[in-house]
Amino acid sequence: MHVMLTTYGTRGDVQPFVALGRGLIDKGHRVTVAAPGRFAVFITDHDLEFTPLTDALIALMDDPQFAHASDPKVSALGKLRSLFAIGKKARGLQDTLLDDIFRAIEQGKPDVIVFHPKTFGALPIGRHFGIPVVMAQLIPSFIPTGDYPHMGIPDLGPSGILARWYNRVTGKLICRVLNATLRRQVCRWAVRRQNGIETKSLDILRSCKSGTLPIIHAFSNAVINRPKDWPTHATVTGYWFLDGTAQTNPPDPALQNFVESHKNLIYIGFGSMPGNDPTAMAEMIAEAVSQAGVSAIVATGWGGMGDIDWPSNILAVREVPHKWLFPKVDIVIHHGGAGTCAAALRAGRPSIIIPFFGDQPFWAKCLHRLGVAPRPIKPAKLDAAMLAQQIKTVLETPSYQNNAEHLASKIAADDGIANAIAEITRAAEQSDLPKTGSL
Incomplete structure (x- = not known):
């Protein structure tokens, strides 16, 4: 099958997907990686097909406002102002990223899409074309749990009834805000582009909860044990390490x-x-x-x-x-x-x-x-x-x-890549999505 991996961010967001891509190729599958253009050589050097996504959002990390927001000497108010300014610039660039994801999927015609949450547009676009979609997470951020608080939320410490309730409630709140933000961006983009994508029913949170969106987490149960209150379609595969490459060879x-x-x-x-x-x-x-x-x-x-x-x-x-x-x-x-x-x-x-x-x-x-x-x-x-x-x-x-x-x-002892491939294959085989777009 032809698998398209879409990811965005820094090297840490891209390398695990390259490792997964190599594992898929070793199993006889065709793989295309859609990622920021600056990683073209890195990806093609590993014999993976590549389609570029805009570098513009990553370039914001070079913006003085970003450095200002991450400076520990800057006041909380100063950081908020910088983050607001960066967010304003980022919103204007999201349309370009969504355009690139749409182009990659329309031209690539994959059998299944595995997407990093930063390329969230792959979910409605993939469904538009009737392509099964799997979300791949390097961090646990889209499924609330009582085991631990969502990132950015203060930790109450030892687990107990109150702590578990707090973790779940705050996790649901953060996920709903995140879901609403992503949905609004995609809806505005679809209206402006008039590309026929149906966005009214787009709900990443509901898809995660209902099981219509399989989720694979690329970390080890030995590091973060899979919460028992997660739905069955949310799995922890183990890490995706890139081996047999220049990363493992002796340096200069x-x-x-x-x-x-x-x-x-x-x-x-x-x-x-x-x-x-x-x-x-x-x-x-x-x-x-x-x-x-x-x-x-x-x-x-x-x-x-x-x-x-x-x-x-x-x-x-x-x-x-x-x-x-x-x-x-x-x-x-x-x-x-x-x-x-x-x-x-x-x-x-x-x-x-x-x-x-x-x-x-x-x-x-x-x-x-x-x-x-x-x-x-x-x-x-x-x-x-x-x-x-x-x-x-x-x-x-x-x-x-x-x-x-x-x-x-x-x-x-984990075999993260093999576990991930098994979940991707299962998602592709069990999908019954109707093709509403044109490939």
Whole structure:
């Protein structure tokens, strides 16, 4: 069958879908990935067909307003103003993204669509053409549960009757607001484009609840156990790791030599987070590494730290192969993004997490609960002394490493991609959607 995978966001949103695509190809299926244009080479290098989606929404991460909104020194009111300004710009770009998704599906004519929630337009567009659709989530965000609160909602702590009620009610509220927002965007787009898509009945929340929209979650039950109050069509497959690629091959000689010649080695990287003051951040990292008496590999990413003059016990790299590196370090220090958390857990290494926004605080609390990371550091309180102390604490507390290794063995027992393929195949075979559009 021809499977179309639609995803949007940063590398962490794209790489798991590439891994799933490779797994589908290995099973004899044809795969097309619809993703931001900037990932074209990455996707085609893995022998996947590619169709581009606009880069414009991702480019907002380079907007000064985005950096302002994520700056811990900015007041709550200042952050809200920046977020409002970004949201206003994003709304104007959503039509372009929906246009691209429509074009990809209309031209690709897939047998089944697997979509990331950030490409939510794939649901009504796929149904318009009578194509079965599966939602794939890297985080649990569309099905309320009593087991834990929705991301962004304060956690009441230990589970009890009151806590479970609170988790469910607040989860339903957030999901309804999210559902209404997405529905409004698609409805406005369909009216403006006059493309015949029926949007009045569009209700992602109801589809999730009724079972008409199968949902696969790409994380391990060992990390977040599947809630018993979820509907049967919502499954947890296990992680989708990308193996047998450049991500697993040895890196350049300078990095390899640094790893082999340094002990008490840690990794520090904040992924796609923009740097508000790269020099100050670099100075803080260098001081923390010095105080902790360790060496470090710093992934500069998009944070603006590429031109810093680092001391000899720190090696800065633009990107680094996580699967190759993480098993060779003692601690992974990061922002708490889903992809980095997964890579650290798989490697059996403890984390220190400084979460900035989005799903990062959720994963930071999760890893702390699992005993593989100390309490998250709030960005506003981050300084060299605090980071150095946490590094020393993790190195001197064997339980962090022991817990991480135990968890890694459980994750290794999963076959996330095979489980996901089974669910996708089942959805395609059981679909009885009428074709209301024209392919």
